[in-house]
Amino acid sequence: MDWITDLLADWYLVTKSLHVISVIAWMAGMFYLPRLYVYHVEQVEPGSATDRMFQTMERRLLRAIINPAMAATWTFGLALVFTPGVVDWSFTWPWVKAGAVLAMSWFHGWLSARRREFAKGTNTRSGRTYRMMNEVPTVLMVIIVFSVITRF
């Protein structure tokens, strides 16, 4: 399996660039979707044409941007994990980053579940809840970036 390790080492900087590009797309969607939910709850009459338009925007944002961007972030991120010399698990930062990334992925699942509720007209959560949940990806992003850059 040496050839895989060699390949990952040769492509390290390309993989890292693709990882960061995917992260930007994933985060853009993760910041925007809860915002859409705030407007959806507070400003839109259920069953109206605007309701259907919001459902379309939410579905497309997840299917066309957020889901593929998360898959790409994980793919290139794991490729970096297996690149020789990149992650030293005796440090704290890889564990902190791993925890925050798992939490980010959980939040992604939570947003998908809420989208399905909006599509069925069974949303029970308030605009305030979505406003608060909107801070989750921000806090996780700050933790992740400090982890990978400071490497404590």
Ligand code: HEM
């Ligand atoms: C989804 C699973 C993820 C895995 C397995 C993963 C793993 C990694 C690894 C191993 C590196 C290489 C570190 C280095 O070369 O120094 C890296 C770099 C990076 N990651 Fe992730 N990552 C993931 C998600 C994320 C997320 C969600 C963010 C941001 C919110 C992020 C932001 C970054 C940044 C900014 C770098 C570049 C750091 C540098 O320049 O050294 N990653 N990632």
